[in-house]
Amino acid sequence: MNKPYFDPNNKKYIMKISNIKKYFKVKKGFEKPKIVQAVDGVSFTIYEGETLGLVGESGCGKSTLGRNILRLQEPTEGEVYYKDNNILEIGQKELRKIRRELQMVYQDPFGSLNPRFTIGQAIGEMYEIHGLAKGEEKARKIKEMIELVGLDTSRVNSYPHEFSGGQRQRVGIARALALNPKFIVADEPVSALDVSVQSQIINLLMRLKEELGLTMLFIAHGLNVVRHISDRVGVMYLGKLVEIAGTDAVFDSPAHPYTAALLSTVPEADPRKKKERIILRGEVPSPSEPPSGCRFRTRCPIATEKCISEIPELHEIREGHEVACHYPLIGDMTLQQAIANKQLI
Numbered sequence: 001m002n003k004p005y006f007d008p009n010n011k012k013y014i015m016k017i018s019n020i021k022k023y024f025k026v027k028k029g030f031e032k033p034k035i036v037q038a039v040d041g042v043s044f045t046i047y048e049g050e051t052l053g054l055v056g057e058s059g060c061g062k063s064t065l066g067r068n069i070l071r072l073q074e075p076t077e078g079e080v081y082y083k084d085n086n087i088l089e090i091g092q093k094e095l096r097k098i099r100r101e102l103q104m105v106y107q108d109p110f111g112s113l114n115p116r117f118t119i120g121q122a123i124g125e126m127y128e129i130h131g132l133a134k135g136e137e138k139a140r141k142i143k144e145m146i147e148l149v150g151l152d153t154s155r156v157n158s159y160p161h162e163f164s165g166g167q168r169q170r171v172g173i174a175r176a177l178a179l180n181p182k183f184i185v186a187d188e189p190v191s192a193l194d195v196s197v198q199s200q201i202i203n204l205l206m207r208l209k210e211e212l213g214l215t216m217l218f219i220a221h222g223l224n225v226v227r228h229i230s231d232r233v234g235v236m237y238l239g240k241l242v243e244i245a246g247t248d249a250v251f252d253s254p255a256h257p258y259t260a261a262l263l264s265t266v267p268e269a270d271p272r273k274k275k276e277r278i279i280l281r282g283e284v285p286s287p288s289e290p291p292s293g294c295r296f297r298t299r300c301p302i303a304t305e306k307c308i309s310e311i312p313e314l315h316e317i318r319e320g321h322e323v324a325c326h327y328p329l330i331g332d333m334t335l336q337q338a339i340a341n342k343q344l345i
Helices: 062-069 092-099 119-129 135-148 165-177 195-212 247-252 257-263 305-309 335-340
Strands: 013-026 034-047 051-055 077-082 102-105 183-187 215-220 232-237 240-246 315-318 321-323
Touching: 013 062, 013 215, 034 062, 034 215, 034 240, 051 062, 062 077, 062 183, 062 215, 092 102, 102 165, 119 135, 119 165, 135 165, 165 195, 195 215, 232 247, 232 257, 240 247, 240 257, 257 335
Parallel strands: 051 215, 051 232, 102 183, 183 215
Antiparallel strands: 013 034, 013 077, 232 240, 240 321, 315 321
């Protein structure tokens, strides 16, 4: 079933990310230090009420970007506006107030919880840190949050090891929602879970988004995970945002060769439909020594000399669909057709 077109023209932005860069200095032994360009000049806007899915292979920088947006890590360069505040410039006191409205759901549902805290203590800690509730009021709020994420309140005094992975992730979600946030970064929240449990957590997040009016950045390494939950999808490769568009536009008409290759690996539900898988040559380059020009050109089947010398910038090829590629797949052209007719492009 196709999603209704998400029109950002009718929405206010809640997060505006501009030219975010995050570089790490890495040194091994007596070698000269190398600069790892984990995130390199990423810009996009997230609008009120939407879920933006962010996908890419492991190591592409998407999780680092999520932590930079919430200032859990300090970016090397760039701006992050939450409503009208550049949260990278404000002091810690003001940041603490804003942080109530900006929360994160972590990838590891066990590692994100203190094993010495009961789930009631883990959720209640959020109210104590921000001085929002104590005593009976805090106990009431804790039970409300446990019920909200579909857990039994009788287990309020149980410890994390007594729960399954899916249940622990529900506790993590309850912690993130305890302060009534407006924006959530969900950093691969289902990647550590069984496939049967993944859909339960995704459906839970979708329900909570509608009930609580949340805006979400949903990070995943697989396109098949984000299709169900996202209004728009952004694709990252080696620290760069290479494509961003409405979910159906990305899945039905991918414009970047990397996106098309990723989609070719998504299993088809209907066994009668045959899909030709695109095998990318070579390995992902090191972020400490990225290729010149287009970072995907060392693996791209339609790369030319222009891709070696010129860095492609994000540009709009149709309404709401941006791509960073010198030779985007326009209209009904598939990557297979572009490969076969390379001389035409």
